[in-house]
Amino acid sequence: MVALIAISVHNKDGNNAEHGNEVAENSLNPSSRKNVEMLCQPTIYKETCKNTISKAAYETSDPKELIKTGFNASIEELEKIMNNSTLYAELAKDNMTRQAMDICKEVMDFALDNFYQSIDKLSAFELSKFDEYTYDLKVWLGATITHQQTCLDGFEKTNTQAGGKMAKALNVSMEMSSNALAMFTDFSNMLKNFSGNVNRKLLYQDGDGFPSWVSEGRRRVLQFGPDGVKPNVTVAQDGSGNFTTLTEALKTVPKKECCSLCDLRQGWFV
Known part of the structure; x- marks a missing residue:
């Protein structure tokens, strides 16, 4: 982990950051700033990523804690949408749209569960169970994106503008979910490179021929x-x-x- 914190990653994104966010990043200590750059470099929505985790970087330079901040921010954004009664009342004006909204509520609840599971798993992350933990986290984080897309798919057969409004409402949470998966995937790949000895232990097979962590x-x-x-x-x-x-x-x-x-x-x- 100490080695990871010392890594300096060049941000290849050519876009200029907003002035306020640029000031916030520049005021971070070098270690925290490097970690923000390192975690956000593989993401598609880099500015959303930096805005999400930069504030937490004032309190910690631990990459794992910064990733958890991204998870928690995604939860807050999803809960804000789910608790927006005005949005639901505005969109659910006919039977087909109400059905689509009901599906949205259900699948977004699944998405929240996946994020909470991911936070718990990341908090207990052990290198001795690297492959098992990584597999679970990637499945859950990928599912959060799938669930939100399923919500939007439910509006395909509706005759109102509800689908466009829901897509706009979910825009930020979809970006955050995508970033969360990209951050963890890249972070886990780096950890794997630093844990050769641990990986060899993970290959130990039980009597049935499967690795012990399966x-x-x-x-x-x-x-x-x-x-x-x-x-x-x-x-x-x-x-x-x-x-x-x-x-x-x-x-x-x-x-x-x-x-x-x-x-x-x-x-x-x-």
Whole structure:
């Protein structure tokens, strides 16, 4: 971790930062400023990233804590949208739009759960369980983006301007979610480069041939193979499945249901 803090990463983004944010960055101590640059360099929305974590960098230079700040900022933005009763009252004016809004509430609740799980996992991050922790975090963070996109997909068949308004409302949270995944992915890659000895330990196999860090649930899935795992629901646009859209399929999934072959939350195979 000390080695990571000392890394200096050149920001390749050609855009100029806003004056206020530039002043804030320049007033950081060198170690914190380097870490902000390092974490935001792989993100698509660099200015959003810097605005999100620069304030926290005054209090800590720990990259892991700065990433958690990004997670918490995403949670706050999502909760602000979910608690915006004016927005919901304005958009849910007809039956189709109300249905889309109901889906939004449900999937954004899933997205919040994924962020809270990610914070807990990152807080307990152990190099001895590097691959397992990294896998879980990438799945959960990726799911936060998918859930928000599913919310927007629900407006495709509506005849109002609600979809555009919801897309505008979700713009910042989508940027933050994308940044959160990019920051953690790049950070985990750097950690992996510094943990060669730990990685060799992770390759130790139990009697069943799987690495010791592979959980029981995932072992069962791997043992069944692709032909042995049957989906609960199949989505196919050509009509050959149970549903033609993901939005319709999501309505059938019990909240926080887990399939017997999978140890990931919301583990239905859709």
